[in-house]
Amino acid sequence: MNFDLPQMIQPVVDLDSLVTPFMIDEIDQIVKSMPPDKAPGPDGFNGLFLKKCWQLIKQDFYRLCWSLYHNNISLESINTSYITLVPKKDSPETVNDFRPISLMNISLKLITKILANRL
Secondary structure, three states, rough: OOOHHHHOOOOOOOHHHOOOOOOHHHHHHHHHHHOOOOOOOOOOOOHHHHHHHHHHHHHHHHHHHHHHOOOOOOOHHHHOEEEEEEOOOOOOOOOOHEEEEEEEOOHHHHHHHHHHHHH
C-alpha cells in the first residue's frame, strides 16, 4: 500500500503562540483551573494551597515562568515526582488492579499545564 505522506500531513500555520512569552493572565487562568483536591506532590502542595496563597506567591511563579522562557533556570531541582499505585477497586489482587499516578511538584505541574494548554 503506497501513501502520499506530504498530502496526508497538512502543514499547521500560526504556531507563534507556542513560542510567545508566558502571560500573567495565562498563568493566573491555569491556577484558577487547577483542581483543588488532587494529591500533593513531593513538595507537599496541591491546587488548593496554590489558590489560597496565590496573592502571596504569584510573583515567585511569574519569575519561574519568565526564567523558564528565557532559559535562565535549570528545572532539575523540581523535576522530580513520586510514582505510586492507586487501587482501582476495593480489594486489589493483581498489578492490573492498580493505576499508576505521578505526584509532581506544584511548580512543575503549573508549567506543564501552561505548555499543554498551548498545544
